[in-house]
Amino acid sequence: MPHEPADQAPDWIRPVGSTGLSVSALTLGAGPLGSMPENFGYEVAEDAAVELVEAVLQSPIRVIDTANGYSNGQSETRIGQGIARAGGLPGDFVVITKVDADGADYSGERVRRSVAESKARLGLETLPLVHLHDPEFHDFDMMTAPGGAVETLLNLRDEGEIEHIGLAGGDTIEMSRYLDLGIFEVCLVHNRWTLVDRSATALLAQAASLGVAVVNAAVYGGGILANPQGGSTSYGYRPATPATLTAIGELDALCRAWGTDLATAAMLFSRRDPRIATTIVGFSRLARLDVVLASAATVLPEDFWHEAERLLPAQSNWLDFQPAPAGS
Numbered sequence: 001m002p003h004e005p006a007d008q009a010p011d012w013i014r015p016v017g018s019t020g021l022s023v024s025a026l027t028l029g030a031g032p033l034g035s036m037p038e039n040f041g042y043e044v045a046e047d048a049a050v051e052l053v054e055a056v057l058q059s060p061i062r063v064i065d066t067a068n069g070y071s072n073g074q075s076e077t078r079i080g081q082g083i084a085r086a087g088g089l090p091g092d093f094v095v096i097t098k099v100d101a102d103g104a105d106y107s108g109e110r111v112r113r114s115v116a117e118s119k120a121r122l123g124l125e126t127l128p129l130v131h132l133h134d135p136e137f138h139d140f141d142m143m144t145a146p147g148g149a150v151e152t153l154l155n156l157r158d159e160g161e162i163e164h165i166g167l168a169g170g171d172t173i174e175m176s177r178y179l180d181l182g183i184f185e186v187c188l189v190h191n192r193w194t195l196v197d198r199s200a201t202a203l204l205a206q207a208a209s210l211g212v213a214v215v216n217a218a219v220y221g222g223g224i225l226a227n228p229q230g231g232s233t234s235y236g237y238r239p240a241t242p243a244t245l246t247a248i249g250e251l252d253a254l255c256r257a258w259g260t261d262l263a264t265a266a267m268l269f270s271r272r273d274p275r276i277a278t279t280i281v282g283f284s285r286l287a288r289l290d291v292v293l294a295s296a297a298t299v300l301p302e303d304f305w306h307e308a309e310r311l312l313p314a315q316s317n318w319l320d321f322q323p324a325p326a327g328s
Helices: 046-057 070-085 108-122 149-158 172-179 201-210 242-257 262-271 287-296 302-310
Strands: 013-015 022-024 026-029 063-065 094-099 127-133 162-169 186-190 213-217 276-282
Touching (some): 022 026, 022 276, 026 287, 046 070, 046 287, 070 094, 070 108, 094 108, 108 127, 127 149, 127 186, 149 162, 162 172, 162 213, 172 201, 186 201, 201 213, 242 262, 262 287, 262 302
Parallel strands (some): 026 063, 026 276, 094 127, 127 162, 162 186, 186 213, 213 276
Antiparallel strands (some): 013 022
């Protein structure tokens, strides 16, 4: 398939809503950098992770996404080491991180500690964008109470500790409740805007109506869309439905018929959507950098996308599907 260098595409650098930040169409997802074999199935050596960070800082990719809780802080630590080895963060580069609970503690004080820990590990005086991470696993009233996690994140922005605040999570129903607060500038959603799942349809529309930028993550559904013949039967970290598995097999065959691969199509599905500020792609091996950039520069014809759309599983197979109440 035809392609030109990714960074020469006119939409490679994009605004992040109204934040004033600019990002590349692709973001390095740094979850694997801290070495999480329980999630990704392999170890990542410290030197290899730091080397990758250095390479990304010099690449067309201008964003890294991480979180306080990834590998108990090791992801952030290794990013900070890479930044230090490179002689500092380039002026056009954005590091995004997230505040995380400490066990069940998602108090306002915990949010303050999380930001302080992230700044120390990354070696940054101010964090440009910080997400409230996985709030759906905690009580909404507690999170939004005076002095709680949400208010503290706002206070940290007002105090200049962070520049912009975002929301990062999975369950789109719960995410919508947080967006309704009208305070978040960016929304990160994972596994729910992909070739086989459109659970985020309403959330994307809500974000657009509020002027909230959207970041799309886990476009491979936890790995199965990157390696459809690898034997996995999970999508979005849970067992995939038979219809989803059938669709993935048919999409894989469609991609091969068009001379591409499913991983490329899965990433391009998000990358070509003008509503998505940036698409997060997680990888930890330096050799993957050029592969990902080549995939990002690939152009697939509209006829391919029309055929792919016909293979979308029914809504009942999507992660956030909620059946109508009986008798409704």
